[in-house]
Each structure stands twice: as C-alpha cells, then as structure tokens.
Amino acid sequence: MDIVKGNMGWIEVIVGPMFSGKSEEMIRRLRRAEIARQRVQIFKPAIDERYAANEIVSHSGLGIPSDAVAKAAEILEKVQPRTEVVGIDEAQFLGDDVVDVCTKLANLGKRVIVGGLDTDYRGRPFEPMPRLLAIAEEITKLLAICVRCGNPAVHTQRLVESEELIVVGAGGMYEARCRRCFEPNLAQLSKEPSPFLAPSARAAGGAAK
Ligand code: ADP
Ligand code: ZN
Numbered sequence: 001m002d003i004v005k006g007n008m009g010w011i012e013v014i015v016g017p018m019f020s021g022k023s024e025e026m027i028r029r030l031r032r033a034e035i036a037r038q039r040v041q042i043f044k045p046a047i048d049e050r051y052a053a054n055e056i057v058s059h060s061g062l063g064i065p066s067d068a069v070a071k072a073a074e075i076l077e078k079v080q081p082r083t084e085v086v087g088i089d090e091a092q093f094l095g096d097d098v099v100d101v102c103t104k105l106a107n108l109g110k111r112v113i114v115g116g117l118d119t120d121y122r123g124r125p126f127e128p129m130p131r132l133l134a135i136a137e138e139i140t141k142l143l144a145i146c147v148r149c150g151n152p153a154v155h156t157q158r159l160v161e162s163e164e165l166i167v168v169g170a171g172g173m174y175e176a177r178c179r180r181c182f183e184p185n186l187a188q189l190s191k192e193p194s195p196f197l198a199p200s201a202r203a204a205g206g207a208a209k
Contacts, residue, residue, distance in 0.1 A: 009106035013132050015118035016142035017156040019176040022115040023058035023089055025142065029113050030064055030087045038084040042066040043075050045093040047168055056089045072097035076104060084110060091116035092126045093166065099131045120165055121158035121174070122184045144176030155182040 014022045033040050046068040057063045072094040091114045102112045120126040146153040153176035160173050
C-alpha cells in the first residue's frame with residue numbers, strides 16, 4: 001500500500017464471506033504491525049464468542065488476543081492515545097456507530113483495520129459494511145472456496161432454518177458457496193428437505209453435521 005506514513009490515519013477494510021480468510025488477513029496485518037513495534041489494539045464484538053471471548057481466532061486456528069466490546073462506542077473509550085494501529089473484526093455485528101468510530105480513529109491519526117461480512121445469509125449487503133467500504137482508503141475483498149463445486153465463493157450459505165439476520169454459530173451452520181451454488185432461500189425452505197443437505201443434516205432438521 002502506498003499510503004505515506006506519518007501522522008495521518010486511514011481505514012483499511014477486509015470483506016468477504018465466511019471462510020474467506022478475513023480473520024487470517026487481519027491477524028497477518030496486526031502481527032506485522034507488532035513486529036514493527038507499533039502499538040496495536042484489537043477489538044471484536046462480544047456477540048461473537050466462537051472459540052474464545054478474548055481472542056480473534058481464524059477458522060484455520062490462528063489467533064491473536066483481542067478485547068471484546070458490547071458496542072462500537074466502547075472502542076473509542078478503550079483506545080489509548082498512543083495506540084497506532086486498531087484492528088476491529090466482525091464489524092457487521094457492531095452496528096452503524098462503527099462507521100463513526102472508525103472515522104474518528106482515522107482522523108486521530110490511527111491506522112484502522114476493520115473486517116467483516118459484506119453480505120448476509122441471503123446475499124444482501126450487510127450494514128454497516130457497505131458504508132465502511134465507501135469511506136475506506138483501502139479495500140480487500142476475499143473469496144472462499146465453494147464447498148459444492150470448488151469455484152471461488154462470494155456467498156455465506158446458511159444451513160439452518162432461521163430468518164434472523166444474526167445467528168452466531170459454530171460448526172456446520174454456514175458454508176461458503178459460489179454464486180451458482182448459493183441458495184439464498186434455503187433458510188426458509190424448511191418444509192422441503194433440500195437435496196443439497198446431507199441426509200444426516202436433514203434428519204437433524206436442517207442443521208448440518
Ligand atoms: P473468515 O474470517 O473470512 O471467516 P478465517 O480467516 O477465519 O475466515 O478462515 C479462513 C480459513 O478457513 C482458510 O485458511 C481455511 O483453512 C479454512 N476454510 C474452511 N473452509 C473453507 C472454504 N470453504 N474456503 C476457504 N477456506 C476454508
Ligand atoms: Zn459452487
């Protein structure tokens with residue numbers, strides 16, 4: 001990235017579906033900042049308790065300590081003046097306020113690295129990520145591998161029945177799918193067992209594995 005260092009802050013956004021490597025990429029950037037002896041603070045929403053409450057953990061098992069926050073404003077309270085780099089993972093769970101928080105931090109001269117899902121389980125833009133993308137200096141969009149066909153996957157396929165926007169879950173509730181294999185209405189098709197779910201998953205009422 002060609003952004004000149006100095007007192008100026010900026011916003012880097014990392015988006016993509018689940019399993020696309022957003023957390024890995026976030027951890028990679030934050031580790032490098034730490035190696036460069038920059039002061040780093042890392043946050044994630046308290047709602048995401050996959051694996052650990054005080055750690056960002058990728059699906060491949062990489063981890064980095066983080067601070068769990070109940071809402072975006074808490075990040076502003078917790079960031080210390082001398083902090084140079086702020087990482088925020090799973091920003092789609094922090095609501096619209098996270099946009100203001102990132103803007104304030106960047107205006108204070110901090111490098112803000114923020115990751116999150118850009119689309120929801122139906123393939124719709126997942127607020128507030130689109131707004132973060134609009135104001136960011138740098139955008140990285142990652143893709144996963146479609147578990148059905150092996151093509152690049154842009155979508156997060158929900159495998160369980162629910163029309164809630166947020167269903168935080170561990171193994172088997174979501175998988176990566178390409179645009180051809182993605183079934184946005186699968187979560188509503190509970191009465192007709194999907195041929196795309198494994199028989200064991202169908203027996204369990206739609207929950208995979
Ligand atoms: P994200 O934060 O985007 O959910 P993670 O960084 O947590 O992604 O995990 C990425 C890792 O997930 C990959 O390096 C790989 O080991 C694993 N993985 C599991 N399923 C898939 C898939 N369908 N496509 C790509 N990677 C996958
Ligand atoms: Zn596919």
